[in-house]
Amino acid sequence: MATLFGGAAPSSTTSTTGDTSKDVEVPQNQLPDDSISDLMFSPTNDFLAVSSWNSKVYIYEVNNSGATGKWLLQCQDALLCVGWSRDGTRIAAGDTKGRLYFLDLRQAGSGGDVKPTGVIEKAHEQGLKSLRWFQTGGKDIIVTGSWDKLVKYWDLSTSTEPIGSLQCQERVYSMDVKDQLLVVATADRHIHIVNLNKPGEIYKTITSPLKWQTRVVSCFTDATGFAVGSIEGRCAIQYVEDKDTSLNFSFKCHRQQDPTARDVAKVYSVNAISFHPQHGTFSTAGSDGTFHFWDKDAKHRLKGYPEVGGSITATGFNKDGNIFAYAVSYDWSKGYAANTPQYPIKLKLHPVIGDECKPRPGSKKR
CATH class of the missing domain: 2.130.10.10 (YVTN repeat-like/Quinoprotein amine dehydrogenase)
Incomplete structure (x- = not known):
């Protein structure tokens, strides 16, 4: 079980003002150089996946001292979403061109730069904005939602074609x-x-x-x-x-x-x-x-x-x-012009x- 700083919890307080002084910051040299679009913790392990507009997924191992970069997944275009499978062995990500990427960490080695286990080039006709994994009938299914107004379901164990869709x-x-x-x-x-x-x-x-x-x-x-x-x-x-x-x-x-x-x-x-x-x-x-x-x-x-x-x-x-x-x-709340290199x-x-x-x-x- 991951705990930050591993110490005993302080006594309860009735104050509604929270304290961020003990928050741990991931080192700058392990961060994306463009906006972070999504993040999700593994449901089974102390791993954190982060997607970025710089076309990469960063997977960190979280421990008592913070987070350390574990794997770096290189994709093709700006990423909008990332999600874990229910058993924590795989991640999926979607980009602005409608591609669906997936990575099986059991095939990713002990760490470092990795390539996708697979890519569905035209999962959607427009940006793949959101995705989640769920289980049904003992199978792991990915559901994706896009700017093309479609939701699609994918069983990657059997096919790279969707098994269903919703308009x-x-x-x-x-x-x-x-x-x-x-x-x-x-x-x-x-x-x-x-x-x-x-x-x-x-x-x-x-x-x-x-x-x-x-x-x-x-x-x-x-x-x-x-x-x-x-x-x-x-x-x-x-x-x-x-x-x-x-x-x-x-x-x-x-x-x-x-x-x-x-x-x-x-x-x-x-x-x-x-x-x-x-x-x-x-x-x-x-x-x-x-x-x-x-x-x-x-x-x-x-x-x-x-x-x-x-x-x-x-x-x-x-x-x-x-x-x-x-x-x-x-x-992006203030448009393209406000995205300056100085933005943290x-x-x-x-x-x-x-x-x-x-x-x-x-x-x-x-």
Whole structure:
């Protein structure tokens, strides 16, 4: 089990201001030289995969002293997403040209530069924006979502052709899977909900409860619903079944009061939402360079953390929930011109200690 600094947790505190002083930063010489698009911890090992616009996937080994580069996967075009298989032996990544790459780490040697185990050149006609692995019938399946408005399913053990597909109403912007729940968020605020026991059908389509463009969706740990983040500094908690609609709500986050105007707030995009694997609490992170931990059942913010010096583009908890990784890099929220060479690129590991991510005492976990 990976622990950062391995020491005892400090005593609990009632303060809602979090501490980032013990966060461990990955050395600059082991980082991408362009924006980090996605990251994910292995579900079985202390490995962290990071995809970048520089066409590479960085796989780090996480230990008590931080993270050390283990493998470096070279791809062909800017990468938009990365994901692990359920058994932690393989990763997949998608690029802006619609390619799907996969790497079997059992064939990758002990470390260093590696080439993909396989590439599907035209998995999608446009950028492959999001992917996840899931299991059905004892098989590992990859589901991919693209700007070409299609979701496709792949069983790479038998074929390089998709085994199924779904037509979405618009371009896929974000996607997540938990157990047999697949949630697909597209342009124009459509959200498709799929029961993976029937992957060829859309179970339900809703319009996002948020008024502006969807940036991210993330499934609850118990697969009963999902969180939605938008460009307007709002997050929504949404349950799948109609019987639970009374539990749905939304809240403001990632906003800063304008010091020169009392009634004016600066609004920032919610770029990433990650659920804690044990507690069911969750994080939000945004263009304002802050991250926060929340208890959805108590409708309560657990901790808010100070700005980290740049937009946070991707986040994730490790399998034990005691490490929270976050990537700082340009998120394209201000267009091409704002992506200057001076913009920081960082990958940091936050040790989750004490009661930072534990549900509020007395709250009922739904």
